[in-house]
Amino acid sequence: GAVVSQHPSWVICKSGTSVKIECRSLDFQATTMFWYRQFPKQSLMLMATSNEGSKATYEQGVEKDKFLINHASLTLSTLTVTSAHPEDSSFYICSARDRSTENQPQHFGDGTRLSIL
Amino acid sequence: AQTVTQSQPEMSVQEAETVTLSCTYDTSESDYYLFWYKQPPSRQMILVIRQEAYKQQNATENRFSVNFQKAAKSFSLKISDSQLGDAAMYFCAYSTWEEGSEKLVFGKGTKLTVNP
Numbered sequence: 001g002a003v004v005s006q007h008p009s010w011v012i013c014k015s016g017t018s019v020k021i022e023c024r025s026l027d028f029q030a031t032t033m034f035w036y037r038q039f040p041k042q043s044l045m046l047m048a049t050s051n052e053g054s055k056a057t058y059e060q061g062v063e064k065d066k067f068l069i070n071h072a073s074l075t076l077s078t079l080t081v082t083s084a085h086p087e088d089s090s091f092y093i094c095s096a097r098d099r100s101t102e103n104q105p106q107h108f109g110d111g112t113r114l115s116i117l
Numbered sequence: 118a119q120t121v122t123q124s125q126p127e128m129s130v131q132e133a134e135t136v137t138l139s140c141t142y143d144t145s146e147s148d149y150y151l152f153w154y155k156q157p158p159s160r161q162m163i164l165v166i167r168q169e170a171y172k173q174q175n176a177t178e179n180r181f182s183v184n185f186q187k188a189a190k191s192f193s194l195k196i197s198d199s200q201l202g203d204a205a206m207y208f209c210a211y212s213t214w215e216e217g218s219e220k221l222v223f224g225k226g227t228k229l230t231v232n233p
Contacts, residue, residue: 032218032219034219034221035119038160040228041224042225043208043224043226044162044208044223045223046220046221046222049218049219049220051142057218091160093162095158095162095221097219105150105152105164105167105212106219106221108161108162110159110160110161111160111161111162
């Protein structure tokens with residue numbers, strides 16, 4: 001089945017640093033990838049939609065300059081949390097849609113747990 | 118805007134028994150998808166079942182089935198013969214297309230406990 005790999009799975013860093021999270025579709029091509037954030041004991045909230053070769057579409061309230069998204073190829077999207085602060089600590093999950101199978105569900109990665117000290 | 122409501126923050130069931138998780142949603146559209154996702158402690162999102170709104174027949178996947186009531190905008194999940202491995206957070210989700218882009222909206226989740 002379709003596999004989405006997310007790396008790293010857990011990262012701890014100091015306040016003020018930038019952190020990059022990778023989302024890869026391993027056995028399919030994804031023109032569209034999605035980034036979600038999940039705070040403890042809460043639901044997933046869509047942050048942005050990443051389209052290969054174009055600018056990401058951000059949801060209302062999500063800072064574009066804070067959460068940089070790059071989707072340079074059909075198998076890789078990256079989310080960079082710039083100048084991270086403790087309030088950015090959360091679980092970040094990506095998902096991807098197989099461009100060859102329309103109307104199929106998104107495939108989710110295993111998530112990245114980000115802890116900012 | 119579309120919303121998804123799960124009114125049961127927590128549910129519990131005895132092993133081998135049946136449990137139903139509730140979900141309602143709000144939309145003005147006629148064509149959309151509905152999903153139930155399972156999130157165990159590992160936090161991986163696992164698709165349990167999917168329903169297409171234009172299909173009247175309720176979806177089933179082994180021990181999992183849904184009761185889809187389009188007019189009432191209700192989409193409940195029934196788990197039969199509950200197993201210990203079913204314990205997890207369950208999220209109901211609604212999918213639609215807006216301005217050429219897909220949006221997946223999740224409910225707040227129901228924590229299911231399975232008692233041995």
